[in-house]
Each structure stands twice: as structure tokens, then as C-alpha cells.
Amino acid sequence: xxxxxxxxxxTLIVLLVAALxxxxxxxxxxxxxxxxxxxxxxxxxREAMRTQLGLNDPVAVQFARFVGDVLxxxxxxxxxxxxxxxxxxxxxxxxTLELSLLSILLAAGLxxxxxxxxxxxxxxxxxxxxxxASLAGVALPTFLIGIVLILVFxxxxxxxxxxxxxxxxxxxxxxxxxxxxxxxxxxVLPSVTLGLFQMTLIMRLVRAEMQEVLRSDFIxxxxxxxLKRATVNYDHGLRNTLVPVITIVGLQFGNVFAFSVIVETxxxxxxxxxxxxxxxxxxxxxxxxxxxxLVALCFAIINLIVDILYAVIDPRVGAAQLARGGAA
Amino acid sequence: MTTPLLQVENLRVEIATRHRDLVAxxxxxxxxxEGEVLGVVGESGAxxxxxxxxxxxxxxxxxxxxxxxxxxxxxxxxxxxxEEMRRLRGRQIGAVFQDPLASLDPxxxxxYQLVQTITTHLDIPRDEARERAARLLAEVGIPAPRERLDxxxxxxxxxxxxxxxxxxxFCCEPRVVIADEPTTALDVSVQAQVIDLLKRMCRERGxxxxxxxxxxxxxxxxxxxxxxxxxxxxxxxxxxxxVLRAPLHPYSRGxxxxxxxxxxxxxxxxxxxxxxxxxxxxxxxxLPRGCAxxxxxxxxxARCARERPPFVPAGPSGGACWLVADGASGEVPAHA
Amino acid sequence: MSxxxxxxxxxxxxxxxxxxxxxxxxxxxxxxxxxxxxIVAMLLLLAILAPFxxxxxxxxxxxxxxxxxxxxxxxxxxxxxxxxxxxxxxxRDMLSAMIYGLRTSLLVGLGAIGLAAACGIALGLASxxxxxxxxxxxxxxxxxxxxxxxxxxxxxxxxxxxxxMDRTTxxxxxxxILIAAIAASFWVQYARVVRGLVLVERGRExxxxxxxxxxxxxxxxxxxxxPNVLGPVLVIATINLALAILTEATLxxxxxxxxxxxxxxxxxxxxxxxxxFSGDWWISLMPGGLLVVLSLGVNLxxxxxxxxxxxxxxx
Numbered sequence: 001x002x003x004x005x006x007x008x009x010x011t012l013i014v015l016l017v018a019a020l021x022x023x024x025x026x027x028x029x030x031x032x033x034x035x036x037x038x039x040x041x042x043x044x045x046r047e048a049m050r051t052q053l054g055l056n057d058p059v060a061v062q063f064a065r066f067v068g069d070v071l072x073x074x075x076x077x078x079x080x081x082x083x084x085x086x087x088x089x090x091x092x093x094x095x096t097l098e099l100s101l102l103s104i105l106l107a108a109g110l111x112x113x114x115x116x117x118x119x120x121x122x123x124x125x126x127x128x129x130x131x132x133a134s135l136a137g138v139a140l141p142t143f144l145i146g147i148v149l150i151l152v153f154x155x156x157x158x159x160x161x162x163x164x165x166x167x168x169x170x171x172x173x174x175x176x177x178x179x180x181x182x183x184x185x186x187x188v189l190p191s192v193t194l195g196l197f198q199m200t201l202i203m204r205l206v207r208a209e210m211q212e213v214l215r216s217d218f219i220x221x222x223x224x225x226x227l228k229r230a231t232v233n234y235d236h237g238l239r240n241t242l243v244p245v246i247t248i249v250g251l252q253f254g255n256v257f258a259f260s261v262i263v264e265t266x267x268x269x270x271x272x273x274x275x276x277x278x279x280x281x282x283x284x285x286x287x288x289x290x291x292x293x294l295v296a297l298c299f300a301i302i303n304l305i306v307d308i309l310y311a312v313i314d315p316r317v318g319a320a321q322l323a324r325g326g327a328a
Numbered sequence: 329m330t331t332p333l334l335q336v337e338n339l340r341v342e343i344a345t346r347h348r349d350l351v352a353x354x355x356x357x358x359x360x361x362e363g364e365v366l367g368v369v370g371e372s373g374a375x376x377x378x379x380x381x382x383x384x385x386x387x388x389x390x391x392x393x394x395x396x397x398x399x400x401x402x403x404x405x406x407x408x409x410x411e412e413m414r415r416l417r418g419r420q421i422g423a424v425f426q427d428p429l430a431s432l433d434p435x436x437x438x439x440y441q442l443v444q445t446i447t448t449h450l451d452i453p454r455d456e457a458r459e460r461a462a463r464l465l466a467e468v469g470i471p472a473p474r475e476r477l478d479x480x481x482x483x484x485x486x487x488x489x490x491x492x493x494x495x496x497x498f499c500c501e502p503r504v505v506i507a508d509e510p511t512t513a514l515d516v517s518v519q520a521q522v523i524d525l526l527k528r529m530c531r532e533r534g535x536x537x538x539x540x541x542x543x544x545x546x547x548x549x550x551x552x553x554x555x556x557x558x559x560x561x562x563x564x565x566x567x568x569x570x571v572l573r574a575p576l577h578p579y580s581r582g583x584x585x586x587x588x589x590x591x592x593x594x595x596x597x598x599x600x601x602x603x604x605x606x607x608x609x610x611x612x613x614x615l616p617r618g619c620a621x622x623x624x625x626x627x628x629x630a631r632c633a634r635e636r637p638p639f640v641p642a643g644p645s646g647g648a649c650w651l652v653a654d655g656a657s658g659e660v661p662a663h664a
Numbered sequence: 665m666s667x668x669x670x671x672x673x674x675x676x677x678x679x680x681x682x683x684x685x686x687x688x689x690x691x692x693x694x695x696x697x698x699x700x701x702x703i704v705a706m707l708l709l710l711a712i713l714a715p716f717x718x719x720x721x722x723x724x725x726x727x728x729x730x731x732x733x734x735x736x737x738x739x740x741x742x743x744x745x746x747x748x749x750x751x752x753x754x755x756r757d758m759l760s761a762m763i764y765g766l767r768t769s770l771l772v773g774l775g776a777i778g779l780a781a782a783c784g785i786a787l788g789l790a791s792x793x794x795x796x797x798x799x800x801x802x803x804x805x806x807x808x809x810x811x812x813x814x815x816x817x818x819x820x821x822x823x824x825x826x827x828x829m830d831r832t833t834x835x836x837x838x839x840x841i842l843i844a845a846i847a848a849s850f851w852v853q854y855a856r857v858v859r860g861l862v863l864v865e866r867g868r869e870x871x872x873x874x875x876x877x878x879x880x881x882x883x884x885x886x887x888x889x890x891p892n893v894l895g896p897v898l899v900i901a902t903i904n905l906a907l908a909i910l911t912e913a914t915l916x917x918x919x920x921x922x923x924x925x926x927x928x929x930x931x932x933x934x935x936x937x938x939x940x941f942s943g944d945w946w947i948s949l950m951p952g953g954l955l956v957v958l959s960l961g962v963n964l965x966x967x968x969x970x971x972x973x974x975x976x977x978x979x
Binding site: 014025138139141143144148151154162254261276277279280281283288292295303 | 808811812813815816819820822823824826827906910913914917918919920930933937940941943945948949952955956959960963964
């Protein structure tokens with residue numbers, strides 16, 4: 001229980017710090033008043049505006065108000081787009097989420113089996129080839145992979161589109177590209193680009209972890225007891241490998257968030273990543289500030305979920321131990 | 329003389345390295361009879377564990393067996409394929425390793441691991457296997473065995489874990505058990521209990537046990553016969569009491585002198601420290617010519633540096649030393 | 665075979681000269697190490713000698729001939745200029761732009777890693793040596809930051825500085841800001857490793873002796889602890905360098921790194937992106953290719969270095 005409270009406390013601190021940074025940015029950078037009243041207004045008018053906006057209240061009060069606004073979902077107005085930021089974020093969220101989830105599925109779906117295979121057959125030719133190829137995943141920048149894929153599959157072969165989401169279907173606030181042919185085709189290249197780097201990472205991780213596990217004493221003891229090879233490798237070996245791997249894959253989800261910025265730029269994918277690039281380029285301070293809070297929130301939640309997951313899966317850490325009250 | 333249950337003849341194990349193959353085990357022979365405990369003792373790196381692994385068929389690249397035979401109840405087992413060897417392990421040959429916490433899968437309950445082992449080798453239904461597991465736990469002295477079946481390894485103490493490891497090793501009634509440093513990772517107070525348990529289990533079942541250790545105290549406690557290993561070879565064997573009281577090989581003599589004992593302490597009151605054998609065992613890639621022990625041997629003669637002494641049996645004992653061979657009656661010239 | 669005479673007693677007393685030692689021995693035996701080191705060395709040389717090697721000086725945008733824009737490789741321009749690798753939409757010679765871009769990449773990469781290492785080492789030393797609150801604060805910050813990917817941190821820092829200053833100031837300060845932004849995402853590893861080593865060394869007798877005899881803290885840190893730290897730091901730095909270079913390229917590609925007027929491999933790729941469909945592949949692919957070669961070279965060398973230094977670090 002103490003473990004849980006500690007984690008929650010840490011999460012809250014991270015969120016508060018992010019909110020603080022965001023607030024500083026929002027309040028002290030650029031002049032909100034200027035943007036609202038224009039150049040011609042008199043000093044007296046500006047003063048009136050400032051008091052009306054509550055800008056003359058003590059800082060702590062303003063911060064509290066800011067946090068309150070955020071919690072209510074009011075993130076302010078974007079300079080560039082002239083829309084409430086919360087609307088903008090919700091508009092773009094489905095695109096990024098769909099892309100991220102698909103690429104994680106791809107990365108884990110291929111990465112884990114390949115990693116297991118190379119760990120079980122370390123000296124085979126294909127394993128060595130795969131390890132070499134995985135080096136490419138690490139050394140090639142994501143944006144270049146995207147561009148090469150566009151070149152091959154869009155420009156030269158003409159099979160897949162190179163920008164946009166294709167046709168999307170709306171369900172209330174959510175829009176999905178999974179239900180149309182053009183939507184699906186549009187998803188292929190971006191998710192492969194996003195997933196490739198993750199896949200090589202996962203593959204190398206799984207391989208390293210599994211090799212480590214296969215060297216451990218309980219594997220040796222399992223073999224000494226004459227258990228079947230498949231039982232030893234999968235029941236004992238893979239299960240123990242996956243425990244740390246699952247947590248790292250969960251953290252990878254956060255990484256995907258960052259790389260989606262790149263992929264969305266390459267493919268002009270209308271998601272959150274593209275939004276933040278535009279915010280930076282046009283010095284759209286409220287948008288940038290809101291993005292910081294959003295990112296911090298996402299990472300904090302992801303980390304928390306991963307920690308909980310780890311506690312559930314590993315009996316050494318988990319609630320099972322807490323329930324039983326320790327060693328006998 | 330009981331017919332040996334396990335026989336190892338002229339075993340040779342080599343390790344491949346980038347430059348050349350190193351010889352880890354050289355012409356090693358030993359045998360264990362039914363219900364007998366053979367202690368295999370020597371410093372770290374002497375090749376004790378590799379011998380155990382070779383018998384179990386668990387030698388892993390870059391180590392491989394390049395010569396000799398291993399027989400179980402008179403049948404060769406070193407030339408079996410992987411599947412046949414797997415069926416032998418656990419069922420005919422059991423094993424106990426050093427670190428009980430590391431030996432048990434941390435993600436699975438004790439019961440799961442026991443039942444899994446039992447059902448792999450014996451064709452009995454799961455609930456019967458579970459019953460059997462509970463009875464085994466009771467036999468090894470675990471309180472509340474049925475409840476314990478659902479515990480995880482990390483919830484138990486070191487001594488209990490090693491008892492469970494023993495239960496796992498014996499659960500399919502093997503004929504031979506290889507115990508590789510079973511007490512090294514345990515508290516001194518627990519060591520005696522585990523050794524007693526091991527002795528009891530093997531006496532009751534008539535199991536042959538190869539007890540590998542570097543602890544002479546354990547040997548004195550538990551072993552019927554002793555084989556002393558040095559640099560990959562057996563340099564002396566014999567009944568434990570004989571080897572302890574009148575060791576044939578200079579290395580064994582050095583080892584015995586290093587056992588703290590009340591009588592010896594009284595006798596050597598003048599000496600301030602425990603006698604140690606100066607020097608260290610040579611690395612595999614730097615084995616001396618002739619007898620591997622001669623650089624550290626206090627009674628080495630010229631021949632020791634030129635030729636390797638063969639193992640010479642002398643009654644129920646035997647040693648690999650020129651001084652033993654020359655003194656054919658088994659008498660060793662006393663040194664000052 | 666077992667009768668080979670290698671007298672164990674005759675171990676050498678002094679370690680062999682460094683050029684005959686294990687490290688160099690391993691280096692000349694490993695084709696990967698030699699090739700990657702050569703590549704990196706050559707590219708480094710190219711970058712340093714850029715003003716002398718590049719056929720055209722592309723740092724001054726006014727010198728580019730817009731008339732010669734988007735010419736394919738091996739073309740001759742309107743006024744007789746030779747463009748061996750073609751030109752970009754602004755009429756700049758690709759080869760020169762790439763060489764100068766390489767220079768920028770290496771400058772930013774090495775600068776960022778250097779800064780990150782310096783800060784990380786300093787913070788690690790402080791954290792490990794002084795312990796207590798300082799340690800707790802630094803390590804918390806490290807934990808929080810290490811869960812964020814480098815790209816994101818660098819992006820946000822660059823973005824924030826962009827909103828804090830006007831456009832022209834920001835452009836002039838682009839390189840130092842970029843170096844700082846990238847360094848900010850990499851300091852954690854150094855801090856952690858150094859802190860660990862300091863904790864180990866702190867308890868050693870010679871440190872305790874030095875403290876008792878009144879040697880100043882700073883002296884202890886620099887004279888005794890620092891030399892032990894350099895090995896692992898070097899390994900981390902080499903591996904990080906590739907990532908730092910790629911981060912700079914990515915940020916420039918996104919348009920939030922080096923301003924488009926200054927040559928950079930990333931921004932070249934970005935510029936070329938718009939012309940892929942017109943078939944002008946060289947504007948994107950060539951700088952991209954150079955980037956890949958550089959990053960692969962550094963990566964491979966870093967991997968090899970890590971493996972080579974490992975057993976020695978363990979002792």
C-alpha cells in the first residue's frame with residue numbers, strides 16, 4: 001500500500017511541476033492583453049483589462065486559478081487557430097492515438113517473437129542477419145525511414161498515399177480511419193515508420209532479457225529435472241522474460257508519443273504532433289503550454305499504469321505478497 | 329563390494345576458446361554404489377561442477393565431452409540423444425544446485441513446480457501428483473505442507489527452499505542424485521539440517537549421491553567415500569575416514585590440514601594461523617608440465633615436473649602421485 | 665596437448681606497453697572497429713576542413729545562384745559552375761551544403777554531448793559525494809526526466825526559448841540553444857553512472873584518509889575519483905553521440921532546429937521532401953545517406969568500444 005501511495009505522490013509532483021512550467025510560460029511570455037486589445041488601446045484601458053482578467057492578483061492565486069481551469073478542461077484559446085485549445089486537442093487526438101496504437105501493436109507483435117527466436121537460436125545465420133538489420137533500425141533516423149518509404153511506395157510504385165488520413169468515419173467525437181479502404185491505406189506507411197524503430201528496440205530487448213534468463217539457475221534446474229524443452233523455454237523462460245519486457249513496452253508507448261511528432265510531420269498526419277510543431281513555429285504560447293501539461297499527464301498516467309501492471313504480474317512485488325503478509 | 333550404480337570412466341571434457349581447446353577434465357574415473365555418498369572435493373575451478381554437468385548431460389558450448397564413458401546401472405548414458413537424456417534427467421538422475429532461491433522459478437508456486445516435474449515423468453493424474461507433492465513436502469520437514477504448495481519461493485526461508493529443492497530432486501525417485509554445493513549458500517545453522525536430510529533421503533531410497541563441495545566439514549559429516557580433485561583430475565580417492573586420517577596425496581594432506589579441529593588446535597597451539605597451501609590452482613590455459621600440483625607440492629621430486637603420475641589404486645583407495653606409486657605398499661615417506 | 669609447457673609461475677610482472685595491450689590488440693583484430701573508426705575519422709576530417717574542401721561556400725545565402733536551382737547530379741550550371749551532386753531549390757551546391765551540414769551536425773552533436781557530460785559529471789559528483797537533500801533532488805529530477813524521450817525534451821526547450829525571444833535573436837543563437845536543448849536530454853546517464861562510482865569510491869580508505877588529513881573536497885573529487893570515471897563516461901558518450909546527431913537532424917527536419925538559411929543535413933532533407941513527387945530525389949536522399957553513414961559509423965564504433973572496455977572496467 002505504501003508503494004501505491006508513494007507512486008501516486010510522485011505522479012502528482014510531476015504534474016504540478018509541469019503545470020507550473022506551463023503556467024509560467026502562459027502568464028509571462030507574450031502579453032495576453034496585447035493579443036486581446038490590439039496596439040491602439042490606451043494604458044488605462046490595458047490596466048482595466050488586466051484587472052478584469054485577474055492578471056493583477058497575486059501569483060499564487062493566479063496559479064490556483066490556472067490549475068482549476070485545467071481541471072475543468074478549459075485550456076485557453078489558441079492564438080493561431082482562434083479556437084479553444086481543448087477543442088483542438090480533442091479533434092486531433094483520435095488521429096494520433098490510432099496511429100500510436102497500431103504502431104505499438106506492430107512493433108510488439110513482430111518484435112517479441114523475433115526477439116525470442118534470436119535468443120533461442122543465437123548462432124544461426126538468420127539470427128545474425130536479424131541482429132545486423134536491427135542495427136539499421138537504431139542508426140536510421142525515423143524521418144528518413146518515412147521519406148524512403150514514401151519514395152518507394154508512393155512515388156515509384158504508387159501503391160500507398162503519402163499524406164493525410166484518407167477518408168475517416170466519425171463516431172461522435174471520435175474519428176477513425178480504420179473503416180474505409182483509403183483510411184487503412186493511409187495508415188500503413190506512417191504506422192510502419194513509427195513502428196520500425198520500436199520493433200528493433202523491442203526485439204533487441206527481448207533477446208537480451210531472454211538470453212539472460214536462459215542462463216539463470218532455475219532454468220538449469222528445470223532442465224536438470226528433465227522438463228521438456230518447450231516447457232523450459234516458454235513456460236519458465238519466456239514468462240520470466242516478459243515481466244520486465246512488458247513494463248518497458250508500456251514505457252515505449254510514451255516514446256511513440258514523441259516520435260509521432262516526426263511521423264506526423266513527414267506524412268502530414270493531422271494529429272497532436274503536427275499541432276505542436278505548428279505551435280512552436282508560430283509561437284502559439286497557450287497551445288504550447290497546454291501541450292506541456294498534456295504530455296506530462298500522459299507520461300505520468302502511462303508510468304503509473306506500467307508500475308501497477310508490474311506489481312500485478314510479478315508475485316514478488318505484487319499484491320499477493322501484501323495480502324499474505326510477507327515471508328513465513 | 330556393491331556393484332556401482334554410476335560409473336564414470338576416463339572422462340575428458342574440453343572447452344573451446346578462441347585460441348585453442350582447453351582441457352577441463354582429464355581422464356577422470358569414479359564410481360558410486362547404491363545408497364553410497366561419494367564426496368567430491370577440491371578448490372574452486374577444479375572441475376567438480378563440470379563433472380556433475382557432464383553426468384547430467386548439461387554441458388553447454390563451449391564445453392563438450394570429448395572422451396570417456398558414463399554408465400548408469402551398467403548402461404551407457406553418455407551417447408544418448410537429447411530427448412532420451414531428458415527423460416533420464418529427473419527420473420533416473422536428480423540434481424541439487426547451490427543457490428536454492430535461484431533454483432526455483434520466482435513466478436510459480438512451489439506446488440506448480442513440483443506437480444509439473446512429477447507429471448512430466450510419471451503418468452499419474454494431477455490431483456494424485458499434488459498429493460504426492462504434499463507428502464514429499466512433509467517428508468522434507470516443511471510444516472503445513474498442503475498450504476505451502478501455494479506459496480511462492482520468495483516467501484520462504486533459505487533452509488526451507490533448499491528442502492524444497494531436495495524434494496524436487498527426489499520427487500521421481502531417481503537412482504542417482506548429483507548435489508552440487510548444496511549447503512554453500514546456506515547459514516551454518518541450517519547446513520547441518522540439510523545435510524542430515526540428504527543423508528536420510530538417500531539411505532531410505534538407496535540412492536547414490538555425488539556430493540560436490542569445497543567444504544571439508546561437510547565431507548566429514550556426510551560422505552562414505554571421498555574423491556579429491558585437482559585441476560581436472562582425481563588425485564585421490566578412498567573411504568572418508570582413511571582419507572581424512574591418512575591422506576595419500578600431498579594435496580589431500582594439505583586440504584586435511586586446513587580443517588579446523590579441536591584436537592589439532594590443541595596440538596598446534598604454538599601455531600598462530602591455519603595452515604594453507606601456498607600458491608593457487610593453475611588456470612586451464614597455464615597447466616604445468618608433469619603433475620599439475622608439483623609447483624605447490626612440498627615433497628615434489630624431479631620426476632613430478634617431467635611426467636604426469638597415473639592414478640594408482642591401493643586397496644579401496646588410490647592416488648595419483650609418484651610417491652604413492654613408488655611406495656607400492658601405500659606407505660608415504662614422511663616429510664619433516 | 666596437455667603437456668604443453670606454459671609455466672603458470674612465470675606471469676609477467678609489468679603490463680605490456682599500451683600499443684601491445686589488449687585494447688589495441690582487439691582493435692586491429694576487429695574489422696568492424698577499423699572500418700567504423702576510419703569512417704568516423706574521415707568524416708570528422710571532412711567537417712573540420714570544410715572551408716578548404718567544399719567547392720562552394722554555402723554559408724552565405726546571397727552567393728547561391730537561384731537560376732541553377734534543382735539541377736540533378738553531375739550537371740553544369742548556367743554560368744559554368746560544376747555541381748557534382750546537384751543543387752537544391754535555392755541553387756546551393758549539394759556537395760558543399762552536405763559538407764557544411766556535416767560540420768554543423770558534428771559541431772552540435774559533439775557540443776551537446778560534451779555539455780551533457782560536463783553537467784552530468786558535475787551533478788553526479790555532487791549527488792554522490794554530498795548525498796542527502798542534494799542527492800535526493802538531483803536523482804528525482806533525473807528519474808522524471810529520463811522517462812521522457814530526448815526528442816520531446818529538446819523540442820520543448822527549443823520551443824520555449826523560441827517563444828521567449830524574438831525571431832532574429834533566436835536565429836542568431838540557434839546553434840547554442842540547440843546544443844543546450846539536446847544536452848538537457850542526455851545528462852541523466854552521466855550523472856547516474858558517476859554517482860554510482862562516487863558512492864563506491866567514497867567509502868574507500870584512501871578517500872577517508874584524504875579527508876582526515878584535511879584535503880579539500882574538490883581536490884579529492886578531481887584527483888582521485890574523476891580519473892576512474894572517465895572510462896565509462898567515454899563509452900556512454902560515444903553511444904550517445906549518434907543519438908545526439910540524429911536528434912539535431914530530426915529537429916532541423918521538423919523546422920525547429922537549425923534555421924533554414926544555415927546548412928544542415930536535416931533541413932536539407934526537409935527541403936527535399938517537398939520535391940519528392942517531382943522526381944528530384946537527390947535533394948533528400950543524399951544528405952540522408954550521409955547522415956546514415958555518419959550515424960552508423962559512430963554507432964558501430966560506440967558498440968565496439970563498449971564491448972572492448974567492458975572486461976577492463978570490471979577489473
